[in-house]
């Protein structure tokens with residue numbers, strides 16, 4: 001039986017947040033003391049999660065959300081708070097385990113705050129490693145916090161390498177479904193809509209990450225994440241299209257052996273692993289039936305149709321703040337596509353041009369420096385949105 005643990009969920013109203021609540025409830029919510037839950041626009045969902053989990057405090061990032069949040073929590077015994085500072089304060093409260101599932105760069109400051117407490121950080125947010133890898137990892141090392149990757153590929157790689165610490169890794173193979181447009185030509189992709197880009201063939205995820213799967217920017221961000229999490233150089237990180245999303249990633253060792261992690265395409269597997277680690281406990285997820293699956297397919301990715309993969313390699317080769325620039329420009333491009341200002345293929349062009357224009361920026365050694373680079377990338381990105389939209 002596991003000890004009763006104090007946990008917080010940053011981004012409880014999102015797709016990962018909901019899956020985390022589902023895993024907690026399947027294990028028995030009364031086994032956990034929930035410290036803080038956070039959200040942004042979805043005040044009702046936040047209040048509902050806070051009530052169900054009997055959280056100490058619920059925080060919305062949006063200051064306008066405080067009054068409705070208070071009203072929704074009236075009589076529940078859950079405290080309400082709002083704004084970015086309140087978010088960081090909630091993330092700083094002592095907890096044993098913190099789920100970092102805020103989307104985008106907004107997750108940086110709260111996740112860093114959680115890392116500084118020495119808590120185990122279950123990391124779904126990609127930006128902490130992509131935009132701020134060295135800064136984030138040095139905070140983790142300084143506080144003695146433990147980092148458990150939740151992104152399914154990195155969680156798979158974590159599981160595969162955990163028992164093989166002494167063995168030199170030859171290659172990491174990140175699998176990718178290829179998204180809804182894996183068989184579309186560039187000409188066909190030029191006119192796709194947001195609704196088409198959101199419709200992921202295998203995974204049920206938030207809208208932003210679903211579109212990132214369609215452009216393969218999701219995999220680009222994951223390549224950078226992997227370069228920080230595992231002892232490899234960028235050339236050892238490969239991407240392989242695997243349309244069924246059953247193999248979540250693979251590790252090749254120096255003796256030619258390859259270990260693969262398989263499971264249903266359900267984020268509750270990775271979330272449950274991070275919550276129960278180092279133990280494993282029963283999860284209410286589908287069990288694979290190989291006879292029914294019958295086959296698993298693979299093919300090389302096409303970097304002409306999916307230039308995000310090439311941009312990730314360029315960012316890793318440049319090092320320094322180049323991945324932060326890529327990330328900031330990518331967030332602007334994604335917003336502009338969702339807002340109907342630019343087309344699907346413009347996203348990669350916008351990121352590429354921002355990276356070119358901001359090539360050679362100084363290194364950043366703290367969060368303020370990272371946020372300044374992020375702001376530069378967003379400023380250039382916005383200029384380009386206006387040009388592309390004209």
Ligand code: NDP
Nearest residue numbers: 011013014015016039040041042061102103106125205206
């Ligand atoms: P969602 O868009 O579903 O949820 C995002 C969460 O962040 C919500 O709780 C949202 O609140 C909150 N949020 C949004 N903007 C802000 C802000 N400015 N300040 C504070 N909180 C904010 O995203 P996902 O759950 O899909 O993804 C979360 C993270 O996990 C992302 O970084 C994603 O790349 C990563 N990830 C997701 C996977 C998935 O399967 N979904 C898989 C692997 C990684 P509200 O809804 O109330 O506005």
